[in-house]
Every structure is written in structure tokens, then in C-alpha cells.
Amino acid sequence: MPDPIIEVRDLLKHFAIHRGFLGRGAESLKAVDGVSFRIQAGETLGLVGESGCGKSTVGLLILNLLRADRGQVLFEGMETTGLEGEELQKIRRRMQVVFQDPQSSLDPRMLIKKIVGCPLEVNGLASGSELVKRVREMLREVGLSEDHVYRYPHEFSGGQRQRIGIARALITGPDFIVFDEPTSALDVSVQAQILNLIRDLQKRKGYSYLFISHDLSVIKHVSHRIAVMYLGKIVEKAPKKDLFAKPLHPYTRALLAALPRPDPEKRHPLAVLEGDVPSPVNVPGGCRFHPRCPEALDRCSTVEPALEEVEPKRWVACHLCAGEKSSESCLRFDASKAGERDAPEVESCRL
């Protein structure tokens, strides 16, 4: 089994918040609280979760745009977490990022030629006419016209700007790209274009992706494997088909149940969870999901469940699923029944 292109081990990032008099009562925002996963070459890992779960922070940590407090990031087996200066620069060429907001992620005062060409310049990879040639090629690659080189961002639509962002990310020939909610700000029809482009590029060039989104249907479309995050931790990791066919963690199931299907024949009661997404400043003890969990046991409020491989390639952090083989396991949820009028069948067996 070849080395994964990206490996993340126990990544941790807490932000200190100073409150109260004299700096006392300092709290920390546990943005990422021990996250581990691997991404193989050519695959897409989808990272899904709601606001405040830490998924964007994970992306920034992998790219070394934020310094981790603990844990490691390995790129092709080599640790990148402590790197600085030139060594970091060399790695950066190979790990790129596309951000969410096509409006603010492009400098409005730079020509497209400069925006897309800059990574080549900065890394000493090309200059002058060679640079312009490569920028033009890249623009064509992402479905834009070559004469867009001498235009400014405001002359483009949201979808086109996102293509420019993608061109900028790909021009140094990276192996790994982090997409942080790349289509959330786009209309449905434009989103479709961009998602198709992202998939197409991966098929042709073999890129590896970390695709971050809160939108399960988008994640499903682009990912091979999916990790679900809640309050700084991964609660479930599985190949895409398995996750959707049989979600194990109660939070994953709630996410799926909450999603309104674009099909009136599939109306179903949406709200399975009570309460709001808690703040990463006040993380509940034990399993962080227990206050909202419809199947919480006593144990859940005191002991934090570890992320365990309950089936080959299926990881869950849940006491109800731990230590059991899934044939008799935990809560069986028939996702195909979510389309029926009644609430989905949820059976729980005792531990």
C-alpha cells in the first residue's frame, strides 16, 4: 500500500480567548481537537460539518496557513508541520487552495495575468512571455478564454472568478488541493459547472483533493471518502457509498435526515435534533454530541468515545457503535426509507 499523499495525525488547534478581569477566566476555542485522516493519491476526501465544526481550520492547518498546536501533517511521508522558509515554499508549490468567496479571494486591482501568474513568479518557475503562455494555457484548461488575461476580476461573474481561483491554484502543478466551500457562494447552475470541472480535472490529471463543505449533496458528488466533523473532532469516516447507505453516527444520520430532498415525492420530517450547534468554546464533556443526541446513554456524558474502525474502512466515534460488529450493531438506519412520509425507521439494540 503506497504512502498516502496526505496524512494528518492528531491535529490540534486551540485559540485562546481572554475574558474577565486581569486576563483571568481565559478560555480556549477548541477549533480542531485531535483530528486524524489520510488521503491517497488521486482521491478526494470530503470533509463535512456545520459552522464551527473546525473543517476550514483543518484545511488551513494542512496548508500551514495556521500553525498547529499539536499533531503532524505529512505530505508524501514527510512532515510539513514544522517547516519554514524555503523548505515550506517548496512544499507550498505542491499543495494549493481554492477558497469560498470568489469575490474576496481575488485581488480586485490585479489583472488576471498577475493573479494567475503570480505563483509562477513567486516560485521562480516562469517569467515574461513564458509566464503569459502558461497563464493562457491554464485559463483554457479551466474553461475560460485566453484573452481574459488582461482583464480585472470585476469583469467576471462569480462562477468565472471561481474558475480563475482554480487556475491560480493549479498553475504550479500541485499534487494536492484544498477546496474550502468552493461553490457555496454560487448559484446552482454555476455550481454544477464548477463541480464538473473539479471532477474532470481530477480524472485527467490525478489530483488529490480535500473538499470541505457543509453541503452533503455537493460532498457526495465529488468525494470518494467522507469524514464528518462535529465540534473539532471527526465523528465518522467512511467511503461515500457506505456513509450514505448506512450512516452510523447519530449526528451523520441527523444531517442526512435534515436535508430536504429536491423531490416532492420524498418529503419527510426534517428535524431530528433539538437545540443549536454548541460553541467550540463550551465543549460538552464526554461525547461532545451527547446533549443533542436522541440516543444518548449515561456513559455518553462522561466518557469521550474514541474514533474506532468498526468495519473495514468505517470509523465511528460513538459508544453505541463501539466494539460491535455492524451486523448486529448500534443503530440501524435505512437511508432509503428517508423518502417515506413517516419518520425513518431507527432501531436501537442494547449494548
Next chain:
Amino acid sequence: MEEILLDISGLSVRFFTYQGIVKALEDVNLIVSKGEILGLVGETGCGKSVLARSVLRLIADPPGKISGGKIFFKGEDILGASKRRLRSIRGNEISMIFQEPMSSLNPVFRVGNQMMEVVMLHQRVGRGEARRVCVDMLSQVKMPDPDAVLSKYPHELSGGMRQRAMIAMELSCRPDLLIADEPTTALDVTVQAQVLTILEELTRQTGVSVLFISHDLGVIAQICERVAVMYAGRIVEISPVRKLFSNPGHPYSRGLLKAVPQVDEERETLNVVPGVVPGLIHPPGGCRFHPRCEEMWEPCSRIVPHPVEIEPGHQVACHLWGSGK
């Protein structure tokens, strides 16, 4: 025959800007019946928010102007109504909830203050009674500890709670029509689920009609009974919700439905509607969708298509229907 609550006919709205005149709405016809939930779906720039605001005459003038058409609410002419009459309609007979609850709730006043103000103004009751009504409404939207919420400021509540407070506030005077402009777009999916569930329950209980605006086809499919699809300032299709999804008539509707990634299906590639939404200063002639339409033919660039009823209750504005094709 359902009683007609809101009757919009031939509505056109223009914005006069330095770059030119934006033809934001062009000849829009729409009816909302008593007790129904009508969805208004479309992408950015299609004019759905402009339409919503026109109903309550909330379009800033300048630069906006209602350049044509009529709006009748319960038989009353809205466009000709006095400012005084409008004030008594807004929040009382027609209510509106917006996308960003942080910007529609006044951040410097407590939630209770804002909610009670609406009740006292329209119902002409004192503080005590107003407070009682508000607490009651907040419990109906399943707000934990309604009394405490009344003394909080908007920023002390989460997004979902703020939206629920807004819903409570807007329904407190038992309006006949609620206009919801992308009410759950800014919310997380589990919170959205709660808000939609509450909205559905309340509308069923109170019988209020809802004009539900969204770009999210999943939400529309879940909540609405009838749907109007808008494109570039015009309504291109109106249909009972099931028929729209099972038998979309307009090429734009069809393209849109095929472009939505689905959780329950496996799709290799998402269908793409080629091109981009046109600017509305110089919109395309004839059918505004024609430059992007794969089934465009001769009259499409010249003649504006009129709605044709392709099955009961289902109208499509497209030359593929009628006109002999």
C-alpha cells in the same frame, strides 16, 4: 375555487442607475390564494427579492420605480394605497421575514422590545398584553425559555433562534400573508430543519398564506404546494410542486433541476446550463433565456413568450408550447 389573496398583474420594476436602466422585473403575473404556500424559485438576479419587496412597496425610490402593473391585496389596490394604509398593512396584514436575521433585527434593542412594539402598534394593546402575546408566540416557535429571550439582545441569540424570533414577531399579529425571503439560507442544515418544521406547523395552524422565496430546490420541494420559477426578471413557469419536479415544462426549469446534486441518486456529471445569467440593463430580446437555451428556435429571440397552460394549473412561458410547435 380558492379565494385570491394577492393578485399581481403585469408588474414591472426598473432601477435607474448610472450604468443604465436595470429592467429588474418585466410583466410579472402572480396569484397567491388564501391558505397556500407558494414557492418562488430562481437564481441570483432573477428578481425574486425585488418582487417580494414590491408587494410591500419597499423598493427604494430612487433608484427603483414600479414602472407598470397592478398589485391587489384582498381586493385593495396596494400601489395606490396611502402611506398610512401601508404602515397598517406591513407587519399586520402582510409580514416579511428576511434572510439575515442579524440585519433585520435591530441590534441595539432587546428582542422583547422589538417584538412588543409590533404588537402594541397594530393591536393597540398595552405592554402587559403585548408581552403575553410575545411569550405565547415564542413558545409556538419552540423557543426555550421565552421570558428570558425577550430580555436578550439579538447578538445574544444564535442564528436559528434569531430567525425563530423573527418568525414569532412577524406572525404575532396574525397576518394573512407572510413573505419569507430566503429565510433559511444563512442557517446550518440542522437548524434549517428546525426552522422549516416550525414554519410548516405554524402556517398549517394559523392558515396564513406564504410566499416562500428560495434558490434551494430541496427546501422548495419540501414546503411548497405551488411553485413559480423566475428567470432574469420574468416568471417562466408556474406549477403545482409535484408537476414541476416530475414534468418541468420550461427548458430553464429542466436545466435547473438536472443541475442539482442529489443525495439519493448517483449522477456521473451534473447537467450544466451553459452560459451565465444575463445582465438586465440590456437583457436579451424576446425570451430572455434564449441565448442559453438548447431548444431555441426562430421566434425565441424576437417574441416574448406568453404563458400557456400545458396541464391544469401548470403554465409555461415558452415558444416550445403553443405557437404551433
